Amino acid sequence: MGFTDDHLMSLADAGLGNSAYLVDLGDGRALAVDASRDLRGLRKAAERHGLRIAFAADTHLHADFLTGSVQLAHDEGATVLASAAGHRAYPHRPLRDGDEVDVSGLTLRALATPGHTDEHLSYLLLDGARALGVFTGGSLIVGSAARTDLLGADRAEEFARAQYRSLRRLARLPDEVAVWPTHGAGSFCTAPAGAKRTTTIGDQRSSNPLLTAPDEDAFVRQLLGGLGSYPAYFDRLTEINRRGPAVLGSQPRLAPLTPADVRAAVARGAQIVDVRPVAHFATGHIPGAISIRLREQFATWLGWLLPPDALLVFIAAPGQDLAEVIWQALKIGYERLAGHLAGGMDAWDSDGGEQQNVELVTADQIGDRPVLDIRQRSEHVAGHIPGAVSVELGELAARADEAPADVVVACGRGLRAMTAASILQRAGRHDVAALVGGPDDWARATRLQLEAGE
Structure with a gap:
């Protein structure tokens, strides 16, 4: 099909530090790789280029976001491609090491690359015999490899050794092969800082500290030594992704709530999340509210600090994007969204509501x-x-x-x-x-x- 760089679109979620990919297959159809449940950007890109998403591939059972593949299968009839070893409980085409899928004349070859997770696959995209690039998910990433402790600290070394073998397998690809990772700068899956999100095999072979480690033991020490904490919600999303996130119906919205509604929700155990700027919260807020300013990293801190089954009430400032609040919550599995205080803190104040300041x-x-x-x-x-x-x-x-x-x-x-x-x-x-x-x-x-x- 004469594949060029223009056929691949990278869509970054800067807050989670991840990239999803949309590949124009040349016949009006597209392949999506590691799409999250927040499909707004992906769909805009597809619509802009007149594409229907026919294939949705996941490199692994994600811990940091809910997959969008189930939604794409429901809405667009996309064929979901994923590791057979993941035992997903929803319709998909299970792939094993070496399996190939024809995607409009291009070939997608599954490569078993365990380490980040035990069922991890990378996908080598080929045009005939020519390797174009490889979707590496959480295996080889720019300047590093993704963390190996997501299935428990007791297995971190075991998976680090698997990661060593996976990276060296990928490093045997030709120098010019593009590397398209999912995890990048800002990810709690231990991607290093830096704006670069894609690379090549040759560049990584010469510059990635893990690929230049003298031996397996040095690799393991270096990888495990860089592991820090990660958000609490990581421990629950993998299983939700294995079962398959619920399909979303009509455009989600936040219901407007009166001060009385907010009090009633709190009486039922609701948590108040105040997404306003810091200065607004400092001046006056509802007692018991948690301040998480709406920004790119909003989902990370929501998922780290709030119980997964919490009923959530949001307090926003005039002009803040409530759709962004909704999608950042939904993409990490928070679905009990009671609504937002209509009129914000002015309405609360007018109703005589108690306030605190910081x-x-x-x-x-x-x-x-x-x-x-x-x-x-x-x-x-x-x-x-x-x-x-x-x-x-x-x-x-x-x-x-x-x-x-x-x-x-x-x-x-x-x-x-x-x-x-x-x-x-x-x-x-x-x-x-x-x-x-x-x-x-x-x-x-x-x-x-x-x-x-x-």
Whole structure:
């Protein structure tokens, strides 16, 4: 078909650090690879190019998002391609190592590449005998390989050794073969920082530290040594993806709620998630609300901090995109969406609703107050405010009693700090402030104070 780079479209989910792919097969049909349940971007790309998605391939049972393959099969009749070893409970074409699928004259060859998961497949795309590229999912990624502890820390080394063999298998492909990974910068599947999301076999053979490791043991030490914590929801999505996410019907929407509706929902156990900017939350919020500002990483923190079966009520500011709230929740399996407070906090205030606030401080206002650093451990080690106590945000609800009295909560910019402050406040703490900024701002303020004193 004369395949060119224009036939492949990469669609990044910057919040989760992943890429899905849409391949124009040249006959009005397309192949989607590792599509998430949020199909908005994929469908727009398909419509723009006049394509129907005829095939939907998953490289593995994803832990960080719900697959969109089930929805594509329902809506468009797409044939789902996936590993036979995954034992998925919905209709699909099960593939084993070496199996090939004709996709409009191109060939998709399954390569068993376990390591990230035990049933992981990569897909080599061929035009005749010429290898065009390989969809590597969570096997070979730019500058690394994806984490191997998703099936338990006790099996991490076993899967790291499998990952070693899988990467070396892929590295035997020709230098010019494109590498199209799913996991990339920003993913908690341990992708390194950097904007580059695709690469080539030749580039990775020469530059990927794991492929240049001298032997298997060194590879395993290096890979396992880089593993940090990951969101709590990772532990439950794999099984949902094996069973198959529920098919969504009409366009999901958030119902408008009155203050009375919100109170009634809270009485039934609902959790309030306030998605407004930090400054808005600081000024006034509903007691017990968790602050998770709507942004690219919203799904990550929602899935890390809220129970999977929680009934959710959202508080938004005027102009915030409620559709984005919905889809970020749905793509990680949060489906009990009660609605949003119509009229926002103005409606709550007009109804006489109780409010709380959180003090915001800048770096030069910390003074002698103790600091709680709630960033990831690797971030804390890389540089922190001297004397700061380190408790990761994902662990804070269970370790709230470790926060010092009269504490200033810090992260990198202030977004996660406000989330942490809201968690502490919900735990009964009222001596909490959130830092606007992070260690760099503290260092700058300290330098200015020193210069002013000279």
